Amino acid sequence: MKYSITHCYTDHNKGDAAIIISTAQLIRESDPNAFINMFSTFGPNDHQYLNEHEFIKPFSNGFFPGMFYQPRPIFGKSDSSRVFHFLWIFFKFLVLLLTTNQNIIRLFFSNIEMKGITEFLDSDIIISKGGSYITTQNKSIRQSFSLISMLYPFFLANRYKKKIYIFSQSLGPVKGRFNQWLMRLALNKIEKIYLREDFCTKDYSEIKQLEHSHTFKIIPDTAFYLKNQMNLEQCHISIDSKELNVGITLVDHAFKYIDNHNQRKKKINTYKTSIIEAIKHLVESKNAHIHIFPQVISANSHIGHNDIRISKEIESIFIKMGLGDRVKYHYSDLNPMQLRNLYGKMDLFLGTRLHSVIFALSMNVPSINIAYHGTKSQGILASIEGFKDRVISIDNICPEILIKQVNDLYNERARLINILKEENISIKIKLKEAMETLISSYKNSL
Numbered sequence: 001m002k003y004s005i006t007h008c009y010t011d012h013n014k015g016d017a018a019i020i021i022s023t024a025q026l027i028r029e030s031d032p033n034a035f036i037n038m039f040s041t042f043g044p045n046d047h048q049y050l051n052e053h054e055f056i057k058p059f060s061n062g063f064f065p066g067m068f069y070q071p072r073p074i075f076g077k078s079d080s081s082r083v084f085h086f087l088w089i090f091f092k093f094l095v096l097l098l099t100t101n102q103n104i105i106r107l108f109f110s111n112i113e114m115k116g117i118t119e120f121l122d123s124d125i126i127i128s129k130g131g132s133y134i135t136t137q138n139k140s141i142r143q144s145f146s147l148i149s150m151l152y153p154f155f156l157a158n159r160y161k162k163k164i165y166i167f168s169q170s171l172g173p174v175k176g177r178f179n180q181w182l183m184r185l186a187l188n189k190i191e192k193i194y195l196r197e198d199f200c201t202k203d204y205s206e207i208k209q210l211e212h213s214h215t216f217k218i219i220p221d222t223a224f225y226l227k228n229q230m231n232l233e234q235c236h237i238s239i240d241s242k243e244l245n246v247g248i249t250l251v252d253h254a255f256k257y258i259d260n261h262n263q264r265k266k267k268i269n270t271y272k273t274s275i276i277e278a279i280k281h282l283v284e285s286k287n288a289h290i291h292i293f294p295q296v297i298s299a300n301s302h303i304g305h306n307d308i309r310i311s312k313e314i315e316s317i318f319i320k321m322g323l324g325d326r327v328k329y330h331y332s333d334l335n336p337m338q339l340r341n342l343y344g345k346m347d348l349f350l351g352t353r354l355h356s357v358i359f360a361l362s363m364n365v366p367s368i369n370i371a372y373h374g375t376k377s378q379g380i381l382a383s384i385e386g387f388k389d390r391v392i393s394i395d396n397i398c399p400e401i402l403i404k405q406v407n408d409l410y411n412e413r414a415r416l417i418n419i420l421k422e423e424n425i426s427i428k429i430k431l432k433e434a435m436e437t438l439i440s441s442y443k444n445s446l
Contacts, residue, residue, distance in 0.1 A: 010052040012298035015355025018336035043069035064116030068152030130168035139176035151186035172204035197379020233337040247346035249356040277399035295353035
């Protein structure tokens, strides 16, 4: 059968790349003859489409520009020119919804786009892959534009009566009446929704309302299923297993949702101070070696920047303290399999990037997550025995809370490792069964 996986983001976000690869691995294990096309979130001339899909491409049979891609500034870095680009994208993809005349469609789309459109519409199954991108943080026009681009594949699939599934996502929040109406309209005829956590249905009324027309199935995050292939996990970084090794990922969180500049600055300082004090505590009281990893190195990331600047900043602070041999930032463009294997060599893990924590947990490493967006962290970790309380909201973090969590994790690590060994077996079974059910339900509907 022919499959399309939509909303493929950049290789430079290692969690998203892992979701894409894991989805393809699940499909191929359930259907060995699967033909899988992948669709980017970027346009055909976007440098990220041209340069940042090199790792995930080999896991597909074809890779194409997005079905309504992200707008870019046309003139320099002007945001106003980004609006003009959005309007052009909106118009051309509206044409695709309104007419099936290939001669008209070809007037607006390049050859590679036309090939992608043909493959998309020829799919047996379309999968909106895992993650958390059907959301708006506020009622702004920019957020509405983003939501439209994320929802378009659903409209296109519905227009041509193609079966589309949501697989292992968190939904919401979706703020604003127009945005909520748009989401309901797009998801109205979706075949099946597999959520990766149920907290979003409890916390967001706009998501709970979808239950009236859909049956939600809760499954784990797809990235738990990531498997090594083609020796891609091999890495030049060596870890001394005789030492206590603690892995860390750091989001350069900008607290953009706080309007007051002084409050925002105070939150940023508290977050950084908490990380610094926790590292000092681990080094001084546990004789630990700290490894800071680059989970996200893309130029654009949610509610902040990529992980590079803050990781270098924290490393520099400890070099100046004379602890450069204890706190190391491993900057390199490491792929998801390499990172997952490196995280597996840690004794403890502290991640502000959710998928770094998922990588670590999948390798039976006790972990703490600092949550900074939506309900995804709370919901996913709550489903794993022993980890419901291993989540700290970035809005409530302080040195005392983080150090206490670190101490508890250290003291309970042996028990938690045994729990994770059992949980990971169960998680993989649930994911495989979900994909098999998805595929069989399609076959049964024919």
